[in-house]
Amino acid sequence: MVQTKSVGALPGGGFLLAPVPSEGIFTRAKFDEDSYEIALEFRRFYENEVLTRVNELDAKAYTEVDGKKIPLAIKILRDAGELGMLSAEIPEENDGLGLDVRTGCLFSEFSGGCSSFAVTMGAHQGIGTLPIVYFGNDEQKERFLPRLATGEIISCYALTEPGAGSDALSGRTTGVLSDDGTHYLVTGEKTFISNGAWADIAIVFTRIDGLYSCLVVDLHAEGVSRGAEEQKMGQLGSSTTALIFEDVKVPVENLLGELGDASRIALNILNLGRLKLGFGCLGSMKYAIDKAVTYGLARKQFGQPILSFDMQKGRLAQMVMKTYAVDALSYRVAGEIDEEIEASGDGDKQAKKVSVVRRHALEASICKILGSESLHYVAQNAVFIHGGYGYLNEYQVERIYRDNIVDMIYEGTNDVNRMVIFNDLIRNIFSSEIPFREKVGNLEAKIRKGKISLKVPESVPESLAPSYKRVMASKNALLYALNHCLIHSGKNVRNEQQVMRDISDALMSIYAMDSTLAKVIELVQDKGDRTTGAEQAIARLVVHEGTKSVRDHSTEALLGVASGGELKRKLEVLAQLYVPMTSHEPVAELKRQVADAVLEAGKYCF
Numbered sequence: 001m002v003q004t005k006s007v008g009a010l011p012g013g014g015f016l017l018a019p020v021p022s023e024g025i026f027t028r029a030k031f032d033e034d035s036y037e038i039a040l041e042f043r044r045f046y047e048n049e050v051l052t053r054v055n056e057l058d059a060k061a062y063t064e065v066d067g068k069k070i071p072l073a074i075k076i077l078r079d080a081g082e083l084g085m086l087s088a089e090i091p092e093e094n095d096g097l098g099l100d101v102r103t104g105c106l107f108s109e110f111s112g113g114c115s116s117f118a119v120t121m122g123a124h125q126g127i128g129t130l131p132i133v134y135f136g137n138d139e140q141k142e143r144f145l146p147r148l149a150t151g152e153i154i155s156c157y158a159l160t161e162p163g164a165g166s167d168a169l170s171g172r173t174t175g176v177l178s179d180d181g182t183h184y185l186v187t188g189e190k191t192f193i194s195n196g197a198w199a200d201i202a203i204v205f206t207r208i209d210g211l212y213s214c215l216v217v218d219l220h221a222e223g224v225s226r227g228a229e230e231q232k233m234g235q236l237g238s239s240t241t242a243l244i245f246e247d248v249k250v251p252v253e254n255l256l257g258e259l260g261d262a263s264r265i266a267l268n269i270l271n272l273g274r275l276k277l278g279f280g281c282l283g284s285m286k287y288a289i290d291k292a293v294t295y296g297l298a299r300k301q302f303g304q305p306i307l308s309f310d311m312q313k314g315r316l317a318q319m320v321m322k323t324y325a326v327d328a329l330s331y332r333v334a335g336e337i338d339e340e341i342e343a344s345g346d347g348d349k350q351a352k353k354v355s356v357v358r359r360h361a362l363e364a365s366i367c368k369i370l371g372s373e374s375l376h377y378v379a380q381n382a383v384f385i386h387g388g389y390g391y392l393n394e395y396q397v398e399r400i401y402r403d404n405i406v407d408m409i410y411e412g413t414n415d416v417n418r419m420v421i422f423n424d425l426i427r428n429i430f431s432s433e434i435p436f437r438e439k440v441g442n443l444e445a446k447i448r449k450g451k452i453s454l455k456v457p458e459s460v461p462e463s464l465a466p467s468y469k470r471v472m473a474s475k476n477a478l479l480y481a482l483n484h485c486l487i488h489s490g491k492n493v494r495n496e497q498q499v500m501r502d503i504s505d506a507l508m509s510i511y512a513m514d515s516t517l518a519k520v521i522e523l524v525q526d527k528g529d530r531t532t533g534a535e536q537a538i539a540r541l542v543v544h545e546g547t548k549s550v551r552d553h554s555t556e557a558l559l560g561v562a563s564g565g566e567l568k569r570k571l572e573v574l575a576q577l578y579v580p581m582t583s584h585e586p587v588a589e590l591k592r593q594v595a596d597a598v599l600e601a602g603k604y605c606f
């Protein structure tokens with residue numbers, strides 16, 4: 001296994017306070033051969049069995065197995081299960097592959113191109129199975145996991161209720177202990193449940209004795225009914241229904257964890273779900289770029305291919321930059337999580353995984369937001385490269401665009417995830433989990449002395465030194481703006497939602513710049529200048545764009561809290577901090593370089 005050198009990296013927004021990691025982060029190129037080969041086998045299966053049948057899946061086609069008609073999606077899911085592909089994160093002792101987090105994430109990337117099936121699979125093997133992996137006792141694991149691993153039984157995750165959406169833990173489904181103490185009688189309604197029509201069991205969040213808890217419910221039990229299929233905008237091939245429970249008998253042995261554990265289970269599962277959703281979006285970004293490149297090279301107008309026009313090259317380069325940044329930051333998070341788990345020694349591996357992922361919840365939310373919103377940009381522009389044909393189902397990119405909308409809504413809306421980012425950051429600052437006070441004190445002292453030097457380590461290639469300085473200057477600007485928001489509003493800043501949004505957006509831009517630059521610095525260290533021109537151009541462009549975002553959002557944040565003379569003074573300081581962020585990059589030329597590299601390869605090639 002190739003080790004990255006970031007052990008000790010501070011999660012929970014710590015990257016804002018640290019130098020750009022010029023010594024390397026985990027990247028896709030660092031997978032060991034065995035893990036990568038297992039994931040590639042899954043991708044080959046996916047390309048043959050799923051991507052060739054997306055229209056049938058979207059039509060919710062049925063197929064015959066042993067004389068019985070079953071949904072095509074379930075047949076493919078079971079085939080995947082038989083090949084061992086539903087059990088990446090099920091422990092080996094429960095008949096799973098027991099792979100690390102990053103390989104599970106690679107599987108998610110490889111499910112790109114068909115969100116409908118990715119959701120069917122994710123609702124089963126992710127949010128529908130992982131609560132048992134992480135919070136189940138030995139008996140529950142033995143009872144459920146081997147059959148979930150093969151797809152013999154299908155699962156789903158039932159948290160949302162008509163009155164409990166973003167306020168997910170306010171559900172009113174109740175479980176009452178029977179007189180003989182052998183089972184709970186569950187009554188209530190869950191809505192929007194992926195796999196609702198097809199699942200055999202559900203992870204159901206239920207209030208028992210006033211304590212919000214989590215049960216595994218047999219969906220074939222008496223008293224369970226399923227709502228009609230929701231008629232959706234996208235992800236037409238996935239099943240989404242309500243689940244209605246009326247005095248459903250659930251054995252007490254099916255309680256996951258302890259009474260009152262719902263929030264521990266739901267939120268921890270969501271942290272992982274968000275990370276993986278980002279990876280699924282990454283896979284779809286690459287898929288949409290490949291479709292756009294194939295079409296844009298073949299289609300001619302005014303006697304030349306669409307993608308030979310300069311404006312279209314600029315568009316393609318923007319799509320590629322966003323994809324590269326999401327790739328860099330997502331594998332960085334997954335790698336850091338595994339490293340921290342490995343470094344934490346012996347003990348209950350599943351419990352360690354949960355607590356380490358929790359420490360990276362802020363970064364997981366960044367993966368979810370930037371993954372889903374970058375896919376939105378990429379899919380929309382893939383449609384535009386296709387012109388009118390992009391609007392037709394036949395070319396597939398409109399499907400990616402429609403399917404993507406819900407990525408910004410489920411697993412916590414992107415608004416809710418922005419709150420997670422901000423609240424985690426503030427909590428880590430107030431609890432001194434990250435050395436914010438120390439860093440900001442140093443910065444304020446330097447501002448008073450008028451001496452802010454931005455040193456670039458020798459390990460950073462000369463060509464990337466200006467970008468390095470801009471990222472470090474961006475960190476100073478956001479530190480300053482955030483500190484003054486905190487001084488002004490204290491802990492009440494949590495109620496200033498618009499300020500919260502600006503700070504979260506600036507922080508995300510910094511993470512995207514930091515990770516992209518770190519990845520390309522290491523690449524240039526390893527391979528030199530000659531073969532890495534396009535990647536260097538990408539890094540410079542990501543930093544160019546990112547600094548604009550940090551500047552806008554830091555200014556807006558201050559405008560949101562301060563006023564009058566105080567505001568004027570703060571904005572003057574910010575203006576000084578912005579000076580080293582100023583970019584003189586030859587943007588159009590860099591974009592041409594990126595687009596030409598992709599056009600020469602005929603596909604996304606990084």
Ligand SMILES: Cc1cc2nc3c(=O)[nH]c(=O)nc-3n(C[C@H](O)[C@H](O)[C@H](O)COP(=O)(O)OP(=O)(O)OC[C@H]3O[C@@H](n4cnc5c(N)ncnc54)[C@H](O)[C@@H]3O)c2cc1C
Binds near residue numbers: 156159166235410412
């Ligand atoms: C196709 C699909 C599949 C799904 N699959 C599942 C599943 O398998 N299991 C499951 O349990 N759920 C599932 N969901 C439900 C999904 O998680 C919820 O729709 C989502 O959490 C949002 O809840 P809501 O729809 O009630 O929106 P609301 O919570 O009503 O939000 C409406 C708007 O208000 C905003 N908002 C809400 N609270 C705040 C606040 N405090 N501050 C500022 N803005 C706020 C939101 O960001 C949003 O813009 C699915 C949904 C869909 C559409």
